[in-house]
Amino acid sequence: MLAAMKNRKSILELGIHFDHIRQKTWTVLNPMKPADGSIINETDLTGPILFCIALEATLLLAGKVQFGYVYGMSAIGCLVIHALLNLMSSSGVSYGCVASVLGYCLLPMVILSGCAMFFSLQGTFGTVSSLVIIGWCSLSASKIFIAALHMEGQQLLVAYPCALLYGLFALLTIF
């Protein structure tokens, strides 16, 4: 038990707060729930990296070895969205914050690629479900960005580039 307590303390020293991770995950999974701007300001890359690894694992189980593409696309996508948000918002945003939010909102994509393990997504049902998942991811991401950066009337404008990025991930998952 002492060992468990020590482990917990060293994890906290690393800066990993499981309850924050859980809270942010619920915010993403429930697109109707309004986002709380303050939790977003922590640059937490643990959750996003976990979700990236989960995505790659499900892709691997479906037979696609595409680790490089996932990391490459996330890095470039984060860069582009970071630049765009800095130009569009009145207050700036840091790269870590953008990477963290985009990584959390990748969770529905993990669900999609989990489905791809069991049946092929290349039919109509696959297209429709991937469109739904892309919409879900991008709406959550834009909702969090809008709440954190106090941007008004720009939710769809922020959602569109996020949708393009998640569309690329969906292409990876389907084809």
Added chain:
Amino acid sequence: MHPAGLAAAAAAGTPRLPSKRRIPVSQPGMADPHQLFDDTSSTQSRGYGAQRAPGGLGYPAASATPQAAFLADPVSNMAMAYGSSLAAQGKELVDKNIDRFIPVTKLKYYFAVDTMYVGRKLGLLFFPYLHQDWEVQYQQDTPVAPRFDVNAPDLYIPAMAFITYVLVAGLALGTQDRFSPDLLGLQASSALAWLTLEVVAILLSLYLVTVNTDLTTIDLVAFLGYKYVGMIGGVLMGLLFGKIGYYLVLGWCCVAIFVFMVSRGSGLVRLRAQVPRRHPRRGCQLWGSDQRHIAELKSPGVAAQPGGSGGLPGRGGILSPGRGDPTQAARGWGSPAHRLQAGLSPSFHSPCMGAFLPEFPWKEIL
């Protein structure tokens, strides 16, 4: 990265000029992430907030673990402080130099858009025929932000349209089984090259014709970027409805862009090119010679288009739907001065729109 080296330097006490090395953030508990990211970790986080303060890291209770023993050492405290100040200086350097190459504050004006503006602008791009007032509103010599005036240029639509066009062209190639990820990069760079060529051509023509306008290069890029919206429409319709849909929508978009450019250009130039009107005689001669200049400039521009399209890989038949019409239409207008400069851009524009569209995949779809 080299904590021993840094510790030695710190211990030696010699103030060194900042080198390009940085302490990596990934080692837990070592460097201060505050310096690399903009105040993202708020001080209200309880447990680990104190941990991240540089220099105050004596943890007597945790001295059992080697990390904490390292942190308790005063020399390594200094090394951490030095490292974090290095990181802060590096960040400052990057921020300063970015501002030198990319005028961030000027660009922010072009991205101050909202959803209503984008919706109205897209409507204007596809159907500009009913819009009456094309002049940009000013507010004490500076143009109003795009949020408040639908006529103001913006860079959000061109940037998003460019990226969407590259992706949709990749999709179209994918339906022909000609897709590979490096083709996306190829498409993107060739589209960018054509855009640069157009901007340079128009800047050159403005210089030769010596029209005094306030049009900045960024404005020009914005206007020239609007054509990607029409191109995306064309490719999507082609994917959905086949060859007829492709040509129809492309033709419609060419005409729409032409009308849009001319009306917008005339609105801009009328407002700004006030100088020639004060010298009526000289003004007439000026515009007369300008007309010849512009006509001469248009024909090589139009002729260059098939040559340019042939150079792109994997595309035999490239469309050039707007080749004949815009040139003739613009020549027929003659003297109204403000139409000449505006007429130049669509004549480059509409042919170049067809220049790098992917070969139409009608073989598979029909």
